[in-house]
Amino acid sequence: MDNRMENLKYSISEALELPKDIVMDLPKIIMVGNIQLNISNHKGIIEYSQDTLRVNSNIGIIKITGSNLKLKTILSEEIVVDGTIDGIEIIS
Amino acid sequence: MGTIKAWNFLKGYVIIKIEGLTLERFLNLAATNDIYLWDINRVDYTILEMKATIEGFRALKEIVNKVGCRVEIVEKRGLPFILYKLRYRKTLGIGFILFFAIIALLSSIIWxxxxxxxxxxxxxxxxxxxxxxxxxxxxxxxxxxxxxxxxxxxxxxxxxxxxxxxxxxxxxxxxxxxRDLPPEMIDEDIPTNIVAAKKGIIEKVIARNGKPKVRKGDVVEKGDVLISGIISDEFSENQILVHAEGEVFARTLYSYKVEEPIIKTIKEETGRVFERKEFKIGERGIQFIKGDIPFEDYVEETEEIKILNLDINLPFKILVHKYKEVETMEIKQDIELIKSSNHIKAVEELNKQLPLEVEIISKDVKHYVRDNVVTTYVIIEVIEDIGVKRPIN
CATH class of the missing domain: 3.10.20.310 (membrane protein fhac)
Incomplete structure (x- = not known):
């Protein structure tokens, strides 16, 4: 049932060229080089330290590793991370 | 980015330190409660450092109680805090206001x-x-x-x-x-004579009103009556006074003399310059003298140094006196050349003197060479109206 619903949403957004992050309620991750990362539509922080940041989202946990990680801003929809980013992992 | 920083500075913000074990929960709660936090850094495993607005900091207290961590203000930044501090430094504040007041006052005065x-x-x-x-x-x-x-x-x-x-x-x-004032007009009811404005030989007299007193060939001096406004009857002693009118044309001379030495001493700069600086306030000045001028012959030039290249009138000036060394040289000039240049110069001068409506009859140029000097006389003979109206007393 759930899967069918998702598929429907996907087809609609494909057909109408609507942004999928809005239609399917997915996180949007934007990276600027390896120095800044921007996650919108997150579901809260699970862990934050200077080396790792774990953010909850609809597709699972987004794990960002790096050094000197700083949270530039936190809003209910958006997180901006500054620092040197080494890796992004999605654990679903 | 700069505008956000400036805005935060104007509104004022605090750098706070949060100590606790469930710091992620604290961040999530702050985000869901729409409390704006920025530049968050994990200093230690149990310590977070961040910046918050003043209102944000007040709202945080509730969350802090819920999560169970400690808050400490590290630093207060921004305009509201500076103003707050200034309250205890009244003289500084007064000085600040006074400064702007004086500038405003002085710039609204005509100097x-x-x-x-x-x-x-x-x-x-x-x-x-x-x-x-x-x-x-x-x-x-x-x-x-x-x-x-x-x-x-x-x-x-x-x-x-x-x-x-x-x-x-x-x-x-x-x-x-x-405006150029028009020549004085004399009312036509007032009896007048026409008199000579300058020396000349009469060429033609046209009297429209009044009695002509001179004829062609007469030599008149300045002030002589040319056309009289007094008409007397032969048979009676009655005199009728009229407003004399007419033109009196006469030959007049204009001359100009130009002198030019044949051997001329010219001062030529050698290129060596000695400078002295002067600082001037109003009429008083201080010269910074470093030694005497090392030249025998020199010309002095004064230059003003413009501060910041601005064209403004400052009450003080920095002047530079430049002493340029010169060498005197004697140059012998060609006599013929001097003659022609003198001639041109004299004619130019005469053209300035001549009134507008004149007829040039002759031009006479004479050169004399005497004692190292070429003297040139240019005499121009013209016919012009020399009559001027004068009221009869």
């Missing part, structure tokens, strides 16, 4: 009155008149009614045809256009 374009009326006369109307250096510039000043000057001096009054910074600029 200089400049008068441009007047030739027939002296500066002092205009300034005196303005002074009577209490317009002088040191008054507040907003008090000057420009239209009033313009009308005042136009009414007082007939010579002025146009006046513009302008305030530029602390300078009052009065720009004047003068």
């Amino acid at each position: 200089d009155i400049e008068i441009i374009g007047n030739e027939k009326v002296k500066d002092e006369e205009i300034l005196h008149l303005l002074k009577e109307e209490k317009i002088k250096e040191g008054i507040i510039k907003y008090r000057i009614d420009k239209d009033y000043v313009e009308n005042l000057l136009l009414n007082e001096f007939d010579v002025f045809s146009f006046i513009s009054v302008e305030i530029k910074g602390t300078k009052l600029i009065i720009e004047i256009k003068e």
Whole structure:
């Protein structure tokens, strides 16, 4: 049932060229080089330290590793991370 | 980004330190409660450092209680805190306000009155008149009614045809256009003579009214009556006074002399320059002397150094006196060349002297070479109207 619903949403957004992050309620991750990362539509922080940041989202946990990680801003929809980013992992 | 920083500075913000074990929960709660936090850094496993607005900091207290961590203010930044501190430093605040007040006051005072374009009326006369109307250096510039000043000057001096009054910074600029006064007209009811304005030989007399007193070939001096306004009857002693009118053409001479030495001493710069600086405040100056001028013959030039290349009138000046070494040289010039250049110079001068409507009859050029000097006389003979109306007493 759930899967069918998702598929429907996907087809609609494909057909109408609507942004999928809005239609399917997915996180949007934007990276600027390896120095800044921007996650919108997150579901809260699970862990934050200077080396790792774990953010909850609809597709699972987004794990960002790096050094000197700083949270530039936190809003209910958006997180901006500054620092040197080494890796992004999605654990679903 | 810069505008956000400036905004935060104006609103004021605090750098806070949060100590606890469930710091992620704290961040999530802050985010869901729409509390704006930025530049969050995990200093230690149990310590977070971040920036928050003043209102944000107040709202955080609730969350802090819920999560169970400790909050500590590290630093307060921004304008509200600076102002708060200033309350305890009243003299500094007063000084600050005083500073701006003085600048505002001084820049609203007229410090200089400049008068441009007047030739027939002296500066002092205009300034005196303005002074009577209490317009002088040191008054507040907003008090000057420009239209009033313009009308005042136009009414007082007939010579002025146009006046513009302008305030530029602390300078009052009065720009004047003068009109050429028409020659004095004598009313036709007043009896007049026509007299000679200058020496000449009479060529033609056209008397439209009055009795001609001279004939062709007469030599007249300045002031002689040419056409008389007194008409007397042969048979009676009655005299009729009329307004004499007419033209009297006469031959007059214009001459000009030019002298030019054949051997000329010319001072030529050798290129060596000695400089002295001077600092001048008003009329007083200090010269910075470093040794005597090392030249025998020199010319002095004074230059003003413009500060920051601005064209403004400062009460102090920096002057540089340049002493340029010169060598005197004697140059022998060609006599023929001098003669022709003298001739041209004299004719140019004469052209300036000649009135507009004249007929040139002859031109005479004479050169004399005597004692190292070439003297050139140019004499021009012209026919012109020499008659001038004078009322009869």
